[in-house]
Amino acid sequence: MKRRMRWVLLITVLMVASLILVACPSPTPEVIRETVVVTKEVEKVVTREVQKIVTKEVTKVVEVEKEPELEVIKLTAWTIGPDEPSFYRRDNLIDAAKRLNQDLEALGSNVRVELEATFDTGDWGDYKQKFILAAQAGNAPDIILSSHLDVAPWSEAGYIIPLDDYIQEYWEETYQDIIPTLWKAVEYKGKKWAVPQDTEARPMFFSKKLLRDWGWTEEQINALPQQVRAGEFTLYDMLELAKRAQDEGIIEEGNGYWTRPKKGADFYHIYFAFGGEMQDPETGKLVVVRDALRKWLQFHYDSVFTYKTTPEGFIGTDWKIWHETVSKADKVLFWNGGTWHWAEWTQKYLDGNEDYLWENVGFMLIPAGEPGLQPTTLSHPLVYMVTSNSKYPDLAFRIITLATTPDLNSRHAVNSAHLAILQSQINHPVYKANRFLQEVAYMVEYTNFQPNSADYGEYDRVLWTALSAVMAGDMSVDDAVAFVEEEMQAALGDKVIFK
Template sequence: MIRLITLGALLLLILRMSYVTLRPPVEARTTGPVTIEMSVWGMPWENDLYTKLYIPEFERQNPDIRVRFHHFEDYGNRVLLSHAGGIAPDVIRENIDFSIGWTKRGLNLPLNRYINGSDGIDRKDFIPILWKGLEYGGDTYGVPQDINLLGLFYNKELFDKAGMAYPDASWTWKDLQSAAKKLTQGQTVGLDMGWGGGTFRPFVYQAGGRFWNEDGVTTAIDSPEVAEALRYYKSLMRGDVALTRSNSLRGGLGPDKFFQTGRVAMFVDGSWLVPSIKKAAPDLRFGLAPLPRGAQASTISSSCHWSVSSQTRHPEAAWKLAKFLGNTEALKEYWQMLWVAPPARWSALRSEEFKNVKGAPGKIPGIDSQAEFAEKCGWIPQVLENGWTSIEFCNPYTNRLMLHLNEAVDKVLLENADPATVLKAAKVKVDKQIAEDIASEKAANRGGA
């Protein structure tokens, strides 16, 4: 134990030393610009968007502020280590899948006083559900940047050969099953989809279910709607659907790789894959549609946003940068270059620039025509304008939920267990662990008081 503590202390000391040249202490001053830092993840060539476009323009508009840029690999661990060492970047790009846990641990600065202040932003210009994912304890902890969606990819050539109409928003669960059966020919599988609680989540919403009760600390997965969703998910395990538990069982290849080679007619995955599929298979004729509906239309989303570190010594300057990175023009430019996730603002989503995807020369292809935009991206505004997506599953205790939900899904798919029975058992486990977590947190708070 002593050795582990010593190694941990040494790691933090090394990390602090490595930042000496990167982040000297910022002292209170009356003249000269202040320096703040920001961090991102992603492909290294994406850095140009920040270093050559965003930061120079921000510094031009704010001559009293300088921005030091960091691109981190192993992003989550690097940010957490920097917080542990007291040297966190001032503005941090985060994703709601993990940021709510960081907020709960006190890593992010509450922003309501800035968002709602004289130098604030118009909340109404953002897709409403995104604010829900940033709220905790009555405050808001980020500025939305984008939103991604799960959709139905389809191979137009295979549909044409089968004499079938392309998927659209009118498709139902029954249509999906029927099409998968008709499109399964020879070595081609009608529908491919990853296995587990992750891909199961949109079916819960389509069945009219939800993951959390209103209290946010007990799960609602024992409802009849969730059981119905799991029964339908189980029904997809047949010869015309490849519901694969692990990509390692197929040589490390996911559904998108088989889709690119014409071995899969349809698959379910995220909007972020569209540019990479076009690049990898430039001759592939494909489109996307909203996920088929059950009792209602729905998919699931995630989102990236800009948070301000609770350790920042320049909160006003950090807020200005977070606000700038979430402005309409910045979001348009982000989408036009990368087009992996739609912009978080209605003003960007409804703009003409949204339809003019340029890509990044040599890195990401653009969109060549309005017809191509309609087939690959036209479904996105349709889903968002109609409110057909949810991030309700995001919660400080989502990790507890997903652990036992995955177990329940496995039991139904592998052991033919009754969905209602295993979901009720999973609820008991989830609620018990969350109650224990809350009790431990309260005890720790009392001990630290």
């Protein structure tokens, strides 16, 4: 009887234990402890069963409570100066990635972004070549910063993706604030392919120091930019003045007017100053205005050979020599450059002494080519693009968006002497406090852009070849004009209009 009772008791306990286990999908240790309290006779059997369950269930609990595993997505970005003070083009993206991670964390997402961003201080040509080859090989970075002029060829090649939908998504939050004219620089074939990163003006700089040494009063010196703005002081007035300074021994021959020493866009504002156009607004085709082309070439020829205000064999001079010479303002009277040079000279060539520049260097618009024409300047916005190689274009774009803020853009603008791209930047305390940016702000009203055209590279190559040949004395102006027409027709056919 006693033996039977023992069996009944055992079966009962097992049933109870089974019921408890079935009824408790996630038993807590307390529940288990309760189960352990049984009669002495069956203790061993029950304990074994429960121990097994305990192990299993505790593991489950730990899995639920554990911090979710983070998914780290690696993105890459390439940026370039080449001027060293423009390093915030990279650093703003890095900070934007940090902000994105904070946002993701706040949203409870287990995704984190790791951005590997580079900043190039080499040559533009090499930088673009590197990108083209990487894009061809399928190794392009997720984000590329480059010229707005690359939008056309790179979108045609399929290297970058259109951003209209993304821009629309963040329009209210960010992009309604972009200065409207800058959108033109990123549009091609009706789509927006990039986000403006910065822009600039390209002034004509002059040496206040040399003018002062020549006997000019402060009033006369300070009135010069205004005379240029009013169209009263033309490009040839500038050459005449420079020639006189040379003749009177204020400066040496060849130091009257220095252009940029190497290939680049800084020659085309002179073409615009003589009434040049580059694109037909109706058809989008490239345009060469014959009269402006001839005057553009003639002006550079005259500067080198007639007035001798630019040295023969000047093109090709090392950039370092150019910067060291002009930043001291004691040898060259006029030279054209970009607003960003102001920061470069301050930080790299004058040991941070910006006061020296304010004392000795003036800046003005590029004078009009002739009386009756407008003074001018040129802007060349740099833009962030998302490549078609990116596996995470949404995240790449989100980083660009978070880098497009008044605080980040203003710190870049102030540090590198670039102009604002956001309307709210104009009143940002950091931007507003910068005297240089405030004083060049008016130049934006006179600016020109180079055209977004897939054929602009060829167009530029031909014009540059002709100009450098004229400046070297290898071609007469007539020959150069004929060369441009002949070579442009051969390379571009009816894609270019001669007016």
